[in-house]
Amino acid sequence: MVEEITKGKLEEQEFSINMGPQHPSTHGVLRMMLKLKGETVKEVKPQLGYIHRGIEKMCEKLTYQQIIHLTDRLDYMSANILNEAVCLTVEDALQVEVPERVQYIRTIMGELNRIASHQLWWCAFGMDLGALTTFFYGLRDREKILDIFEETIGARLLLSYNVPGGLMNDIHPNFQKKVKEFITYFRKKLPEYDALLTGNPIMQQRTKGIGMLTKEQAIAYGVSGPSGRGSGFSCDVRIHQPYSAYSKADFKEILYHEGDTFARYKVRIDEMWESMNIIEQLIDNIPEGNYTAKMKPVIKLPVGEYYTRVEAVRGEFGVYIVSDGNKTPYRVKFRSPNFSNLSALDLMAREQKIADLIAIGGSMDYVIPDMDR
Amino acid sequence: MEFNIYDLTSFTSSFDQLLMENLSPFWAVAIEMILIGVAILAFYAVVGLYLVYAERKVCAFMQCRVGPNRVGPYGFFQTIADLIKLLMKELIPIKNADKLLFNIAPYIVIIASFMAIAAIPFAKGLHAIDFNIGIFYIMAVSSLGVIGILIAGWSSNNKYSLIGAMRSGAQIVSYELSVGLSLITIVILSGSLQLSTIVEGQRDGWFLFTGHIPALIAFLVFLVAATAETNRGPFDLAEAESELTAGFHTEYSGIKFAFFFLAEYMNMFIVASIAVTMFLGGWMPFHVGGWEAFNNIMDYIPPFFWYAGKTAFIIWVMMWFKWTFPRLRIDQLLTLEWKYLLPINLVNIIIMAFVVLMGWHF
Amino acid sequence: MRSIINYLKEIFGAVAALFKGMRVTGYYFFHPKEIVTQQYPENRATLTMFDRFKGEVIMPHNENNEHKCTACGICEMNCPNGSIEIISEMKVNEEGKKKKVLSKHIYHLGMCTFCNLCVKTCPSNALAMGQDFEHAVFDRSKLNKVLNKPGSVLMKGTE
Numbered sequence: 001m002v003e004e005i006t007k008g009k010l011e012e013q014e015f016s017i018n019m020g021p022q023h024p025s026t027h028g029v030l031r032m033m034l035k036l037k038g039e040t041v042k043e044v045k046p047q048l049g050y051i052h053r054g055i056e057k058m059c060e061k062l063t064y065q066q067i068i069h070l071t072d073r074l075d076y077m078s079a080n081i082l083n084e085a086v087c088l089t090v091e092d093a094l095q096v097e098v099p100e101r102v103q104y105i106r107t108i109m110g111e112l113n114r115i116a117s118h119q120l121w122w123c124a125f126g127m128d129l130g131a132l133t134t135f136f137y138g139l140r141d142r143e144k145i146l147d148i149f150e151e152t153i154g155a156r157l158l159l160s161y162n163v164p165g166g167l168m169n170d171i172h173p174n175f176q177k178k179v180k181e182f183i184t185y186f187r188k189k190l191p192e193y194d195a196l197l198t199g200n201p202i203m204q205q206r207t208k209g210i211g212m213l214t215k216e217q218a219i220a221y222g223v224s225g226p227s228g229r230g231s232g233f234s235c236d237v238r239i240h241q242p243y244s245a246y247s248k249a250d251f252k253e254i255l256y257h258e259g260d261t262f263a264r265y266k267v268r269i270d271e272m273w274e275s276m277n278i279i280e281q282l283i284d285n286i287p288e289g290n291y292t293a294k295m296k297p298v299i300k301l302p303v304g305e306y307y308t309r310v311e312a313v314r315g316e317f318g319v320y321i322v323s324d325g326n327k328t329p330y331r332v333k334f335r336s337p338n339f340s341n342l343s344a345l346d347l348m349a350r351e352q353k354i355a356d357l358i359a360i361g362g363s364m365d366y367v368i369p370d371m372d373r
Numbered sequence: 374m375e376f377n378i379y380d381l382t383s384f385t386s387s388f389d390q391l392l393m394e395n396l397s398p399f400w401a402v403a404i405e406m407i408l409i410g411v412a413i414l415a416f417y418a419v420v421g422l423y424l425v426y427a428e429r430k431v432c433a434f435m436q437c438r439v440g441p442n443r444v445g446p447y448g449f450f451q452t453i454a455d456l457i458k459l460l461m462k463e464l465i466p467i468k469n470a471d472k473l474l475f476n477i478a479p480y481i482v483i484i485a486s487f488m489a490i491a492a493i494p495f496a497k498g499l500h501a502i503d504f505n506i507g508i509f510y511i512m513a514v515s516s517l518g519v520i521g522i523l524i525a526g527w528s529s530n531n532k533y534s535l536i537g538a539m540r541s542g543a544q545i546v547s548y549e550l551s552v553g554l555s556l557i558t559i560v561i562l563s564g565s566l567q568l569s570t571i572v573e574g575q576r577d578g579w580f581l582f583t584g585h586i587p588a589l590i591a592f593l594v595f596l597v598a599a600t601a602e603t604n605r606g607p608f609d610l611a612e613a614e615s616e617l618t619a620g621f622h623t624e625y626s627g628i629k630f631a632f633f634f635l636a637e638y639m640n641m642f643i644v645a646s647i648a649v650t651m652f653l654g655g656w657m658p659f660h661v662g663g664w665e666a667f668n669n670i671m672d673y674i675p676p677f678f679w680y681a682g683k684t685a686f687i688i689w690v691m692m693w694f695k696w697t698f699p700r701l702r703i704d705q706l707l708t709l710e711w712k713y714l715l716p717i718n719l720v721n722i723i724i725m726a727f728v729v730l731m732g733w734h735f
Numbered sequence: 736m737r738s739i740i741n742y743l744k745e746i747f748g749a750v751a752a753l754f755k756g757m758r759v760t761g762y763y764f765f766h767p768k769e770i771v772t773q774q775y776p777e778n779r780a781t782l783t784m785f786d787r788f789k790g791e792v793i794m795p796h797n798e799n800n801e802h803k804c805t806a807c808g809i810c811e812m813n814c815p816n817g818s819i820e821i822i823s824e825m826k827v828n829e830e831g832k833k834k835k836v837l838s839k840h841i842y843h844l845g846m847c848t849f850c851n852l853c854v855k856t857c858p859s860n861a862l863a864m865g866q867d868f869e870h871a872v873f874d875r876s877k878l879n880k881v882l883n884k885p886g887s888v889l890m891k892g893t894e
Contacts, residue, residue, distance in 0.1 A: 024615050025615040039536070039704075065813070068850070128615045130699045133436050150785050150788060151787065154787040154789035158849075163855075192759055199752045199755055201749040201752050202607060205705050206702055353704065355616050355700070356702065434763065434767060436763070437770050438770060693757060696760055697757050
């Protein structure tokens with residue numbers, strides 16, 4: 001053995017290792033087959049299929065109202081936005097005009113959902129980097145949003161609040177007051193996030209210049225959402241194709257051009273500020289009216305194909321429905337942002353260290369059930 | 374007043390004399406060794422368990438939580454309950470593991486930390502062995518632990534463990550330098566390697582204050598390097614929960630895992646003790662030169678409490694590090710050592726030597 | 736010389752930024768009032784759920800043990816998971832007409848996703864969402880509940 005090494009006969013081997021499906025920082029049951037050379041990652045092969053539930057196939061047997069509760073279970077962190085996507089598709093197909101009140105409430109709920117999701121992302125990102133305290137600060141603040149959801153909707157995570165044509169029920173009388181309280185609270189707490197993690201030199205060393213993704217690569221791989229915007233890819237559906245009440249609010253798209261992990265981090269932090277701006281503009285102007293449009297109890301979409309896209313928390317979420325005129329869809333396909341985002345992981349993580357792979361994964365904010373429907 | 378009321382030297386020496394008069398010297402020494410061994414063992418277990426408890430409470434308060442509060446008042450017996458659970462857990466045998474090394478590793482880790490305790494002066498007279506090279510001995514012994522970690526990672530037949538062990542090896546080999554050099558700075562100031570002399574030398578002011586700037590720099594460097602040496606806080610690369618699941622002790626269960634866990638906390642206690650002894654005057658009360666009345670009041674607090682309080686403070690600071698900072702990457706860790714701490718340390722030693730030579734210290 | 740100054744600047748900047756983070760955690764350590772933990776089993780007495788909280792599906796009965804369920808089966812049809820089963824029987828009422836009467840409204844709590852569709856679509860408002868959330872049982876069969884109370888009848892005036 002010693003002779004082999006000294007004479008250089010012993011070949012250097014790549015070290016293959018399975019990260020996941022049970023691993024603390026794959027955020028679910030993602031399995032990554034790594035090829036390592038020492039600490040350096042040579043190849044990442046993500047493997048899916050550990051949480052495949054066949055949601056798209058199940059949708060073919062369910063009515064349009066029933067599909068809503070399955071979309072909760074894709075990207076559970078942006079349940080409300082995904083509900084909205086299906087509702088918008090159905091309303092679009094039926095040419096139903098939903099009341100303005102509904103649009104406002106949907107937008108506010110969606111933005112609250114976005115903040116809640118980004119808070120949890122911040123928790124998990126800190127955990128991935130090894131700063132365990134972030135987890136509790138993020139969850140503490142997220143709790144306030146979940147309470148708002150619970151009061152109006154009755155659920156905290158899997159909301160099922162939007163139904164085709166409107167909302168499940170009207171907002172709670174306390175809703176506006178609570179949301180305003182939350183915004184004043186969170187505006188004070190968000191700088192704490194910066195003090196704890198953003199400004200930390202260790203964190204900056206761990207993230208700056210790590211996991212580079214250029215704009216061209218982001219477009220080529222279909223990386224959307226905050227991850228794409230960190231690379232300078234202007235892909236915010238809320239700006240480019242406003243739906244619901246986004247056209248009524250004045251906000252800007254957060255864009256960073258560095259394309260590294262830190263840029264993606266900053267995009268999300270800034271998006272929390274921007275989401276609070278949107279909510280503040282809308283919360284006092286919710287018009288009076290019905291909380292649902294008049295809908296038939298049995299919804300039958302006209303024969304045809306329908307596609308709607310919305311800006312979910314992790315990127316562009318699309319719903320594609322083929323209808324054959326029955327009360328259940330003929331075929332449903334969800335364009336989930338995480339699946340495309342994951343495809344760029346190998347590109348970003350090559351020639352980086354294992355610790356960087358974790359940081360990159362954290363900055364992409366994967367939700368595995370969304371990739372693996 | 375010269376600490377007479379709290380001086381334990383007369384008590385220990387009279388006990389020694391009593392044994393020597395009644396027994397042959399061999400048996401007298403044997404009994405003394407057994408007594409001290411049992412005392413240290415008990416001390417080790419209690420301190421280890423309550424450091425775990427303290428860490429859980431400290432991190433809970435930092436994270437807006439309550440922490441353990443179900444077993445006993447304020448969860449005071451939580452770690453004891455945990456220990457009982459760990460004792461009863463199955464020791465899972467690992468397929469294709471190197472049996473001998475796999476079993477021996479936790480003992481090496483725990484013995485290394487155990488041996489270091491013997492040389493720590495807890496109070497005047499409460500000091501198991503007073504080597505004339507005490508600090509050198511502690512440094513030598515406490516760094517043995519890494520061998521256990523390397524063996525554990527190697528023998529576990531687990532790729533994550535191996536990566537963790539290799540990281541730990543690289544980390545400890547480099548940080549040992551900084552720890553040693555920062556202590557040498559103080560050795561230059563005190564002129565002795567014997568811990569009792571070092572403590573005695575801080576009668577009129579702790580070295581942190583008498584050595585002013587170079588001592589302060591050495592203290593900060595020591596704090597960082599010691600945190601790294603104990604595989605804790607932002608330097609817990611060997612465990613790196615989010616990267617390597619649990620690093621070198623992934624495959625260990627039950628009491629073997631508890632040994633690693635306990636050793637980690639005891640190592641923290643040992644480095645805190647060294648920091649206290651070298652920089653903060655050990656068990657010496659806080660004295661200001663010339664303030665007789667103030668010094669007398671300070672003397673009324675027993676030296677052991679001085680020692681325990683200061684150690685607790687250092688441990689708390691190390692916990693504070695851990696629960697605030699994200700983890701470094703392995704190459705950044707080595708960069709920090711070789712590009713920052715080591716040069717600072719070397720320059721600092723020269724400054725300290727110069728200060729001592731010119732008599733600019735207090 | 737400049738590089739040495741930059742080197743020192745870098746170090747001091749890093750230490751200052753690290754200390755900023757430590758101030759945040761340190762602040763919470765010394766302010767136990769900021770603790771947000773709820774002591775759950777102890778606070779049962781004061782713990783009230785929001786009135787819209789979706790804990791389980793219930794069938795409200797009035798003081799005469801009457802419910803509003805006409806056994807129409809719309810909730811069963813609308814449930815996406817098949818967690819509602821309705822067993823009905825045909826009975827002859829006083830007017831001599833044959834009428835569907837609810838005998839058992841079986842609700843499988845273990846399958847329910849609390850989507851609220853049954854409550855929303857019920858034409859006679861017979862169902863509601865209960866606020867009880869402590870559903871843990873030792874046997875899965877205990878999660879299959881019969882919502883109508885034994886001996887209960889249809890409320891007068893409900894069609």
